[in-house]
Amino acid sequence: MSEISEYINNDYRPIDARETVASIKDFFAEEHFTHFPIVEESVYVGSIGADDVETFEDDKEISQYRYALEGFFARTNMLWLDVLELFARYETNVVPVLDETNKYVGYYESADIIKLFNETPFLKEQGGIIIVEKGIADYSIGQITQIVESNNGKILGMFISEATVEKVQVTVKIAIGGMNDILQTFRRYNYEIISEHQEDNYLNSLRDRSDYLDKYLNI
Numbered sequence: 001m002s003e004i005s006e007y008i009n010n011d012y013r014p015i016d017a018r019e020t021v022a023s024i025k026d027f028f029a030e031e032h033f034t035h036f037p038i039v040e041e042s043v044y045v046g047s048i049g050a051d052d053v054e055t056f057e058d059d060k061e062i063s064q065y066r067y068a069l070e071g072f073f074a075r076t077n078m079l080w081l082d083v084l085e086l087f088a089r090y091e092t093n094v095v096p097v098l099d100e101t102n103k104y105v106g107y108y109e110s111a112d113i114i115k116l117f118n119e120t121p122f123l124k125e126q127g128g129i130i131i132v133e134k135g136i137a138d139y140s141i142g143q144i145t146q147i148v149e150s151n152n153g154k155i156l157g158m159f160i161s162e163a164t165v166e167k168v169q170v171t172v173k174i175a176i177g178g179m180n181d182i183l184q185t186f187r188r189y190n191y192e193i194i195s196e197h198q199e200d201n202y203l204n205s206l207r208d209r210s211d212y213l214d215k216y217l218n219i
Contacts, residue, residue: 015062036050047073048070125173128176133167158172
């Protein structure tokens with residue numbers, strides 16, 4: 001998997017705070033970024049949103065709208081998952097990158113980080129997806145791992161895909177093998193299986209019984 005810093009982009013220079021709103025509107029119209037970094041004397045001062053710019057007066061400098069700048073950024077040594085979180089939190093497709101001395105070094109584009117995500121075993125390797133649900137006070141990542149590995153499965157990745165005050169759903173990707181045994185073990189530990197699986201003997205048995213009952217009642 002590539003280092004995330006390899007994806008730092010400098011195809012476009014940051015916008016200078018002295019540039020006019022009209023020129024920035026033209027830039028956004030051509031490039032379709034949601035945000036772009038603003039610098040003042042080469043120092044990063046925040047990112048301006050394309051939607052915000054549309055409400056500004058064309059002949060003014062962007063520096064006159066400093067209040068509208070958003071101060072999010074990534075560090076050069078930040079993990080790719082943390083960068084991915086920034087994209088989601090600020091609903092942006094561009095995240096400026098600063099080094100440890102706060103010097104602006106470039107920006108990340110969301111498409112590049114998603115491409116990096118696609119290189120992870122979670123997406124790249126073949127396997128099966130299981131989504132399990134349990135009470136938020138009762139589930140355990142360690143227990144989930146133990147259930148999979150005790151049935152000769154290998155975890156390629158997992159994450160909490162949904163959570164409420166009462167329950168949590170965990171999405172697990174495993175290397176294919178022993179899927180039915182894994183599903184039944186989850187049930188024995190009181191996990192509800194949210195995903196559907198052809199290999200699930202328990203559900204297949206319920207379906208067979210339901211089909212038999214339907215035929216019996218229709219006689």
